[in-house]
Every structure is written in C-alpha cells, then in structure tokens.
Amino acid sequence: MFLLFGLKTVLNDLPGRLATCQHCGQFVHHHLQQRATKFTLFFIPIFTTSKTYRITCSNCGQISAIKSRQAKSLAW
Numbered sequence: 704m705f706l707l708f709g710l711k712t713v714l715n716d717l718p719g720r721l722a723t724c725q726h727c728g729q730f731v732h733h734h735l736q737q738r739a740t741k742f743t744l745f746f747i748p749i750f751t752t753s754k755t756y757r758i759t760c761s762n763c764g765q766i767s768a769i770k771s772r773q774a775k776s777l778a779w
Contacts, residue, residue: 711748713739719758720777726765734759735777 717735724731738755741748756774759766769777 708744711741711743724760727763729762731762735774
C-alpha cells in the first residue's frame with residue numbers, strides 16, 4: 704500500500720489599497736497576497752500549516768512581508 708503525502712503552496716490575491724510606498728515614496732496601489740502552505744494526503748489538502756502575507760508596490764515592485772493583523776486591516 705502506498706501512502707502519498709506532502710506540502711502544497713497556494714497563493715491567493717487579496718484586494719489591495721492605495722498607500723505611500725516606503726521604498727519609492729509614491730502614492731500608488733499596493734497588491735496584497737496570501738501564501739498558505741497546506742499538508743496534503745493523496746493530493747487532497749487536509750489542513751493549513753502556515754500562512755504568510757506579502758504586499759507589493761505596483762510602481763517599484765518592492766515586496767514586503769507583513770503580519771496577519773496588518774493584512775486584515777488592509778484587506779477591509
């Protein structure tokens with residue numbers, strides 16, 4: 704009997720916001736992205752092992768990691 708298990712990374716785009724970039728200083732739209740790592744059994748996701756959030760400036764492309772509390776406040 705074979706037991707197939709592993710990890711899968713899922714990227715979800717969340718609604719972003721207009722904000723001032725800390726890197727380039729421009730007031731532009733920032734894209735928010737959630738990255739979730741899920742444990743899979745027979746290629747079926749069973750549970751989420753970790754979640755991280757990233758925000759990307761649409762002007763300069765600077766990517767910054769943010770905490771989940773900051774991501775939730777930006778998404779609303």
